Amino acid sequence: MPLLPVILYRKEFRMSLKIVYPICCGIDVHKTFVVACVASTNSSNITSYSSRRFSTYTNGLRELASWLEAHNCHDVCMESTGKYWIPVFNILEPSCNLVLAHPKYVKAIRGKKTDKKDAKWIADLFKHDLVAPSFMPPADIRQLRDLMRYRFKLTCFSASEKNRFQNCLTVSNIQLGNIVSDTFGKSSQRIISQILEHPGEPLNLPSLIHGSMMPKLPELTLAVDGVFSPQQAAKLKIIRQHYDDLEIRKAELEQLILALAMPYQQEIDLILTVPSFKNVFSAITVLSEIGTNMEAFPSAKHLCSWAGLTPTNNESAGKKKSVRISKAGCYIKPLLVQCANAVVKSDKHPEIRNRYLRLKKRRGHKKAIIAIARMLLTAIYHILKNKIPYDAELYREADIIPVNREITVEQAILLLQSQGYRIKNAS
Numbered sequence: 001m002p003l004l005p006v007i008l009y010r011k012e013f014r015m016s017l018k019i020v021y022p023i024c025c026g027i028d029v030h031k032t033f034v035v036a037c038v039a040s041t042n043s044s045n046i047t048s049y050s051s052r053r054f055s056t057y058t059n060g061l062r063e064l065a066s067w068l069e070a071h072n073c074h075d076v077c078m079e080s081t082g083k084y085w086i087p088v089f090n091i092l093e094p095s096c097n098l099v100l101a102h103p104k105y106v107k108a109i110r111g112k113k114t115d116k117k118d119a120k121w122i123a124d125l126f127k128h129d130l131v132a133p134s135f136m137p138p139a140d141i142r143q144l145r146d147l148m149r150y151r152f153k154l155t156c157f158s159a160s161e162k163n164r165f166q167n168c169l170t171v172s173n174i175q176l177g178n179i180v181s182d183t184f185g186k187s188s189q190r191i192i193s194q195i196l197e198h199p200g201e202p203l204n205l206p207s208l209i210h211g212s213m214m215p216k217l218p219e220l221t222l223a224v225d226g227v228f229s230p231q232q233a234a235k236l237k238i239i240r241q242h243y244d245d246l247e248i249r250k251a252e253l254e255q256l257i258l259a260l261a262m263p264y265q266q267e268i269d270l271i272l273t274v275p276s277f278k279n280v281f282s283a284i285t286v287l288s289e290i291g292t293n294m295e296a297f298p299s300a301k302h303l304c305s306w307a308g309l310t311p312t313n314n315e316s317a318g319k320k321k322s323v324r325i326s327k328a329g330c331y332i333k334p335l336l337v338q339c340a341n342a343v344v345k346s347d348k349h350p351e352i353r354n355r356y357l358r359l360k361k362r363r364g365h366k367k368a369i370i371a372i373a374r375m376l377l378t379a380i381y382h383i384l385k386n387k388i389p390y391d392a393e394l395y396r397e398a399d400i401i402p403v404n405r406e407i408t409v410e411q412a413i414l415l416l417q418s419q420g421y422r423i424k425n426a427s
Helices: 058-070 085-092 115-127 139-171 186-197 211-223 230-260 262-271 280-290 300-306 332-343 350-363 365-386 393-399 409-418
Strands: 023-029 033-041 047-055 075-079 097-101
Touching (some): 023 085, 033 115, 047 058, 047 115, 058 085, 075 115, 230 262, 262 365, 280 365, 300 365, 350 365
Parallel strands (some): 023 075, 075 097
Antiparallel strands (some): 033 047
16 A cells, blocks of 8 residues: 655744844944945835945945935844944934944854854844943034043053153162152253263252151262163153153143043032042043943942942853953043042041951952942942932931941841951850
C-alpha cells in the first residue's frame, strides 16, 4: 500500500515589539561621509527602508536635512563617533528630534557589519525605543562646556611646564624646591633670573628674597649652589616664556567664560553655597557639565550614576563580581573628588566630616571620598532643582538616631560584628 504524503502545518507565533517611532532614521557617522537609513513602518507593521550616503561638508549635511524632510522623518538617532557627530548634530538640531547614542549601545554583530547595515541596525533599535540616549544640554551650555574643558587642558599644560621647570633645576643641582613651597613664587623667580642673567657671579640673596624667608637664608645659600649648563639655561628660558604665555591665554579664556556664564549667575551663586565650592570656575565647571535643568535626570541617583560616582552592576549566576565605579564623568568627577578631599579636612562642616569618618572606618579612605563626592553632587542636584541654597541642618537632622528605634537580636548581633566585636556566650 503506497504511503500517503503527510503535510505538516506549523503555526508561527511572532512576538513583535512595540513600534514607538513609525518613521525614524539611523545615521552611521564617519569622518568624510555619513550613511542614513530611514525606516518607515505602515499600519500593518511592515517596515520599508531607504538608505543614502551623504558628505560631511555643510552642503552635504543640508542635503541630508532636506532628504529627511522629504521622507517626513523628524526622529533621528546616531552614534557619538569622536567629534564627527557634532557637525551633523548642529545642522539637524533645528528640524529634528535628535538622539545621540553611545557606540556600545548600538554596536552591530561582528562579521555582519557594513556602513548600510550599521545605519539600518541603528534605525531598527531606535524605532522600538531601545536606544539609551546620551545627555545633551542646550547649545549655550555645550559652548560653555567646551570652553571649560579647554581651560582644564591649559591648566594641565601649565602644570606640565612647572614640572619641566623643576626638573631643570634638579638636573642643575639648584635645590630651591626643598626650601620654598612654590618655585614660581616671586622670591624664587628673582633668584633664578639673577642666576640666568649673571652666570658665575655671587648672589646677593637678602636683596632678592622676601623678608619672611630671612630665617631660611643659610639653607637657601646651600640650595642655590649649582651651575646651569648653556643648554639647561636656554631650556629654562623657553619654559618660562611658554608658561607665561599659557597664563596670559588662560586669563583671556576666563574672561570669555565669565561673559558666557553671565545669564546663569543665579545658578552659580547657588552652587557656591555648597561646602568647598569657593572658586567661581569650580561652580561653572559643574554647571557646564550637568546643565541647569535637572528635569533631564529622573533623580539624584541617575545624575550620580551619569557622573560615574555609583557602583556598577556586574552579577551573573547569583554571584556579584566587580562593583567598581565606572569611568564616566572624566571631567566632573575629579573636581568633585578634589572638593570632597578639601571639605573633609575642615571642622566647619561636621555633617560631612563625621559621615566621612564613619565611612572611612569601615570602607577606607578612597570609598569614603567617593561617597562624599556623591553627597556633594546630590546636594547640587536638589539645590538647582528647588532653587534653594545649601542647608546643613537637613543633614544634621537626618543623622539623628531615633530614640524609639527597635531591632531584632539577629540584627543587633550583625551590627556588633560589623563594628569588630566577637560574640561569645554569656556563660
